Amino acid sequence: MKNTYFDLIDQSYYFPQEGFDLKNGNLTFHGISLKHLIDKYGTPFRFIYLPKIGDQIKKARNLFNRAIKKNNYKGKYHYCYCTKCNHFSHVVSEALKHNVHLETSSSFDIDLIINLLKDKKIDKKRTVICNGYKTIDYLKKIVALQEMGFTNIVVVLDSKTELERLMNAAGNNKIKIGMRMAINEEPQSSYYTSRLGIRSNELIDFFNEKIKDNPMVEFKMLHFFVDSGIKDSLYYWGEFKKALKIYIDLKKECDSLDSFNLGGGFPIRNNLGFEYDYEGIINEIIKNIKSACENDNVPEPDIYTEFGKYTVGESGAIIFKVLEKKDQNDAEIWYLIDNSLMNTIPDSWSIHEKFILLPVNKWENEYKRVNIGGISCDHSDYYNSEDLNQEVLLPNMNDDEEEPLYLGFFHTGAYQDAISGYGGIKHCLIPSPKHVIIDRDEKGNIIDYVYRNEQSFEEMFKILGYNK
Ligand SMILES: Cc1ncc(COP(=O)(O)O)c(C=O)c1O
Known part of the structure; x- marks a missing residue:
């Protein structure tokens, strides 16, 4: 040696x-x-x-599209970049060259979107998924963005109380919304259920009581995010399948629902021995959604991801x-x-x-x-x-x-x-x-x-x- x-x-x-x-x-x-x-x-x-940013986006997009083709999956794949991961203009601009949608997490993020519009880096058709805790200021700016003519904004409700605040801010604007399912954390976590999102066992009742007959909202998306990462573990697939089941149950009640958002959490290389079967995991995701939807006779949703670390970490x-x-x-x-x-x-x-x-x-x-x-x-x-x-x-x-x-x-x-x-x-x-x-x-x-x-x-x- x-x-x-x-x-x-x-x-x-x-x-x-x-x-x-x-x-x-x-x-x-x-x-x-x-x-x-x-x-x-x-x-x-x-x-x-x-250049690494574009390489990562192309890689994930190709793998999702290949798995979609292989499984004869009917929905589409949409790559979103979450700005919180790295807000620098040169980074966001580079991601946008590869036609990503954007995910926001706070009020200033909406100013960032307006800035990108002014700089002609995006147009008003760009999908903007608004996540995070919605303060009044954040909600007002989201509504203002819609009033400017943005047609693809989705406000993902992080809690039940957010709907009322949104309705107060929205005036006469009909708003596309999503709901975030709160996940249960991994066993070693210092708490059990994430504070982010709505409890999984309350989502359906909440939908029926407050959203289903509400003419001012169009329910589009179910969101969940396992922050410890998308990995081939019993824990991950448990949370994934729970979210998928809720998606299917909601879909049976709601025509406008058509998007399943897996959040972020794609891993990156943090050691030289790193091995991760991106292709295998993506194929499993598509296969599972397809077979669950077929079993219950509901259309297959469009799939959204919001990869942050995966998009920019390795660059x-x-x-x-x-x-x-x-x-x-x-x-x-x-x-x-x-x-x-x-x-x-x-x-x-x-x-x-x-x-x-x-x-x-x-x-x-x-x-x-x-x-x-x-x-x-x-x-x-x-x-x-x-x-x-x-x-x-x-x-x-x-x-x-x-x-x-x-x-x-x-x-x-x-x-x-x-x-x-x-x-x-x-x-x-x-x-x-x-x-x-x-x-x-x-x-x-x-x-x-x-x-x-x-x-x-x-x-x-x-x-x-x-x-x-
Ligand atoms: C709602 C949401 N989506 C996406 C991400 C990005 O996660 P990651 O950087 O692990 O891909 C985060 C990170 O906190 C998040 O909160």
Whole structure:
């Protein structure tokens, strides 16, 4: 057994693999030299590789359409992108190039839709699915959007009380609505039933009492979302089949109902050994809906998904330099990086989410068990285990080497900017890193540019009320 970092990866996984390879001993990401980016932009920087967004959308859409054909399924598939996952204009615009519908989750999201309309990125026929808790402000904006001429807005009721608020806000507008079924969580969850949605055993009565004969609403969609992900587990299929049964029962009562929305939750690669049978799961979904509808003699619904993390997660990464190696005792070595993990990939700290972590250089060095530490003062600002490993193994940094070690956390494109409050006040005033956009032109040439420089102290001080 050899002991270089390269050998470790080579012996543990298939390598090179989709997106990751080595060139001249340094890591590349989708053919892009990370060393080149480091030399050009300096560290730390986060980047988004836009072409991956389209690849993901095309992949899911093709798989759904193939399964639809294979099963002779009568409904259509609709891909929605949920903006909450990554709101940046360049990200949403890239998804829209692939004709996705949009899912919103709060009042400002409706302003975002209006902005996209003004920029001619969407027209008024675009389907907009409004999820989330509906404040009065959010509802008023949704109604205003419909009054502007949007014809395909679906307001998904998150609770029973929302209908009354919606009716008060709607005036004379007839509104297309959906209902979200509250799921029961996985056994290890800290609560049993999700607060999101309407209890499954109340949906049918609620429909009969408040929706069926209500002339101001058109009931279109049943929505459910298993947030721990779409996976081939007894638990997932249990929730799925419960929702499907409710769909069928409602469909028997309601002609206008024609859409079954599976929410988000498609997984992404968070370790190099990741295996997931996207094709198999999608086929099972289509097959199950088809056979349940046939058994009960109801038409097969259109299927909607709202994939967030799946759409953008794998297009993002963040690159750090190791500033210092610190031996704190005989067994524990710390690699201190040039920003904070809590501030930049907050899910790694808050929900112990794992990302693919790889060194950019020094793959021929021996590997060592290390802890990665951020430069905030916080004890929790560290990363020392991986998805398939209780420890983090990285190339050793030898004292005689001039070149620093660079590390990348990959597939960080979903939620991290919003949750870390990109460009806002930061823990220990450690600035938001530089943000780089990478794209390819029609000929496949790489285009890269800075979207936003590292946050300056003036920007942060302005928020804090200094230097007015
Ligand atoms: C209603 C709804 N749809 C879709 C999503 C996206 O989930 P994911 O990023 O796991 O695909 C979320 C995430 O919170 C959600 O709340």
